[in-house]
Amino acid sequence: MLTSKDQELAILLSALSLACKATARACNKAGIALLFGLAGETNATGDDQKKLDVLSNDIFINTLTNCGACAVLVSEENEDPIIVEPSTAGRFCVAFDPLDGSSNIDCNVSTGTIFGIYERKTVGVAAVSDILRTGNDLIVAGYCMYGAATELVITFKNQGVHRFTLDPSLGEFIHTHANVTFPEGGGKKIYSCNEGNSSNWDAAIKASVEEFKAGKSPYAARYVGSMVSDVHRTILYGGIYLYPADAKSKDGKLRVLYEGFPMAMIVEQAGGVASCGLFKGKIQRLMDLVPTSIHEKCPVILGSQRDVDLVLGKYKS
Helix, strand or coil: CCCCCCHHHHHHHHHHHHHHHHHHHHHHCCCCCCCCCEEEEECCCCCEEEHHHHHHHHHHHHHHHCCCCEEEEEECCCCCCEECCCCCCCCEEEEEEEEECHHHHHHCCCEEEEEEEEECCCCCCCCHHHCCCCHHHCCEEEEEEECCCEEEEEEECCCCEEEEEEECCCCEEEEEECCCCCCHHHECCEEECCHHHHHHCCHHHHHHHHHHHCCCCCCEECCCCCHHHHHHHHHHHECEEEECCCCCCCCCCEEHHHHHHHHHHHHHHCCCEEEEEEECCEEEEHHHCCCCCCCCEECEEEECHHHHHHHHHHHHC
């Protein structure tokens, strides 16, 4: 409310925070409630669904469709966009990954939720075109990490990045850090990527990672496998996170609308750089991509100016 003076946006963010709390509770009780394991289905992008994927998706859809602020929803778990009934629709469109990193849930590793919010352009019945827009049109982006603590990170356009931590005794998110930025000079020398894919990488990514590992002061490798956890660490400690395209996944594996754009917005607002590397014939800023389908994929390179510039320099040379 203080940031935007927008009551409907405040209602939407309140609904999102409620869905995050409910998902955090489900993650915390997964072992007791027999929520570990596969649900026996695949999602819209072909990933195996865990029971918690299905539950968290239901939580977010029910919360957002009933808050009165949403017109269009796009979820990783749903093949088609959800168009909210005009009688209960609001001004906003939300793209979200309800449980990022769920492949890690059975071994109690941090997972998270990622979301991006647009303001709709149409009047009357909403359309998918309201959400198929570049990342530059996002008005809010955020993620919630379900780890040792439940932490919600939100950015408004040109308002900085803010951290909130869930106080379980209150049941509320407490604002703990304002204007979060990358450490000066790029921070710790950390690279984060799945090197198991390295045989399929292009020459520039291979050369970049080799340079990170070379010299008297090589970079440390840190890779959780949950995008929320890896990007959160990258913002706070510094370094670089890479999920590039490769010979097997020529467009990358991360989804533009509900993984690439929100994380890119947060990283840029924190003073970092978000790129696709060399994608579709040219070096591209991630936020400038124009998605043509709701589950479109792209390569992702996020991090400090120091480290992303090194990778882009390899592409240029």
